[in-house]
Amino acid sequence: MTAAKPLARSGGRGRPSKATGLDLKQMILDAAEGMFARHGFYGVTTRQVAAEAGVDTALIHYYFGAKRELFDAVFLRRAEILNQARIASMDVYEADHARGEAMTVEGVITAFIDPLLRISQDGGPGWKSYFALVAQVNNTPAWGGETMTRFFDPVVHRLVETLKTVRPQAEYRDLYWCYQFLTGSMMLALSETGRIDSLSEGVCHSSDLEAVRVRLFAYCAAGFESVIGRAAKA
Amino acid sequence: MTAAKPLARSGGRGRPSKATGLDLKQMILDAAEGMFARHGFYGVTTRQVAAEAGVDTALIHYYFGAKRELFDAVFLRRAEILNQARIASMDVYEADHARGEAMTVEGVITAFIDPLLRISQDGGPGWKSYFALVAQVNNTPAWGGETMTRFFDPVVHRLVETLKTVRPQAEYRDLYWCYQFLTGSMMLALSETGRIDSLSEGVCHSSDLEAVRVRLFAYCAAGFESVIGRAAKA
DNA sequence: GTCTATAAGATGATAGAC
DNA sequence: GTCTATCATCTTATAGAC
The missing domain is CATH 1.10.10.60 (Homeodomain-like)
Structure with a gap:
């Protein structure tokens, strides 16, 4: 080090x-x-x-x-890999359900999030840093929104469109807002800030992504279904 | 300006x-x-x-x-107000349900989050900045977890304890993880990064906290119920 | 490709005048 | 309380030797 x-x-x-x-x-x-x-x-x-x-x-x-170009290079290096892994994961999920049993909201969300958890768990410390970096950028007002858009928009649109297929009656504004909620939860979990360790006084550990896995998919899926179901208008 | x-x-x-x-x-x-x-x-x-x-x-x-002390002064100034508003909101909710109809998960969560949305909507630009600041700190690995803990832990424990009252069979680790998901969504929404504006190509606006209000409470409540219900073990 | 040396300016902080 | 002047250090970035 x-x-x-x-x-x-x-x-x-x-x-x-x-x-x-x-x-x-x-x-x-x-x-x-x-x-x-x-x-x-x-x-x-x-x-x-x-x-x-x-x-x-x-x-x-x-x-x-310049320094900023170094930052962009850091950001770009793993973004491609990430996007490809997620696209591949969703391809597999959709292909597996082309015939036979129908896709579910939780299944689609799992296909979208799980690659990131796996990469974080198996990819080594570089990937841990990268996710913390993305989480920070995601919450940066000045230029964070623009940067996230530049690197990650396509795969998100893919998620939204697939969800729209699974729940055709859902409105796009609901799907986008739910995605916003999902990404906030997911990014905070991936950034492993240690916050939950001190908050829970040792009951939970932010490094325990297995604990995230068994909860986050269900949590987000239920959230989506609830919002779609009540057909919120505003 | x-x-x-x-x-x-x-x-x-x-x-x-x-x-x-x-x-x-x-x-x-x-x-x-x-x-x-x-x-x-x-x-x-x-x-x-x-x-x-x-x-x-x-x-x-x-x-x-020193500069860092200035930062802490900024952070502290509104933290007190925030904590008091949330405690008061939860006091009211619990008092209203002391006798008569039972508390609900969504009700408790609403009492916890809604004060922040209201303050952000009615409090002026200073509060907007403040929420963006907190969101940033929340995702800061180096010292963010410690800072959040220092300023906001008590009110979070209050939330968790109340939820435990509403769902006595729930496990603390589930409640803490769900809180982590909740705070990620809430903070990202409150920081109004503009990300959802470009992502949704104008369908949603991050400044539209009313849209957040009609979705976030239901989303989080359904997430909690789902995780508690499946009694995740890991 | 990689380093030494250095330019040109910004940084956090303080002493002391008013 | 508030400002002027200033210090010692650090900043990004480049030119040029090897």
Whole structure:
């Protein structure tokens, strides 16, 4: 975590591995990801990122340009993977129900959320940081809405359309509002802030995503059904 | 908003009003609140706050000390009011159901959330900023959990205990997790990020808290009931 | 590709005048 | 109480050596 300075790079064993450039680029992204996730964009300096990555600040600018471009690079790197995983998950779910038993609201929601929980559980610390970062951006008034839109809109529209198929009588404004509620819950859970640990005095742990899994899908599905059912008008 | 520099203070008419000190202190808090809400703690400099408030940076340090203490002062100012409003709201709800019809999960949740929606709708721009600020802190990994705990824990425990009264068979871990989901949805709605506006292409507006009101209570209540009902174990 | 050195300016905070 | 002036440090970013 505190970064071994010199690195066995051109001195190690065998040849300098020639891929050093790409490795350092990834190390910069890793360092930036972790620090941005913990302290936000303005809470981190390029010097700190450079120190954490074991390189000089100049190298950051060489690879990414301005600080904000580094941030966008961090954000973009995993967004693609995330979107593809979710699309694939929903493809599978829909295909499994093309004939035979009908899709359910809870099933669709599970297909939408579960890939993120799985990736967070199995993907390593980089993914943990990334989800914390996305959660922060999601709640950032100044430019958060725009950034989320830029990276994640398509997959959300896919969710809404599928739900519309499952519940044709549902109104779009209800679906969008329910999605808003869902994403607030989901992102807070994924960001593992430790809040629930102190609040519950040890009964719950924010790192326990299995506990999230067995509750969140049912919680959101019931919420959707309730709102759709009462056909709220306002 | 851009602040009239000189202020008709010691030069106006009549005597200097003697309360200038307190007024400026509030103006600093107002300016800091708005800017912290939009850009976060590290995204704002004391100089920017001073400029927005129409005072010098030295005055900020005179009143509040270090920058972080200014932030805490901003956070504390409205937290008390908020907590009292929520406690009062739940007192009323419980008193109304002391005899006669039983309390409901949706009723308790409404008593817990509705004061915030009302204050946001009627309280003016300062409150809007404040909610955006709280939402940001709520999703801040480094020190957000601790800050939320420090300012808002008691009223949350009150909610959980009341829900436990309404559903005695419910387990605490379920109640805490459901609260976590609830607060994620609520805070995102209150922060009015504009995300739902672009996502829904104009069908929904994040400033439309009336739309939140007619959906969020039912959504959360159904979620709670569902999780409690299936008695999740994990 | 990667680092050294440094420019050019911003930052939080304080001492002291009024 | 409020401002002027200022310090010591840190900031992003670049030019140029290796």
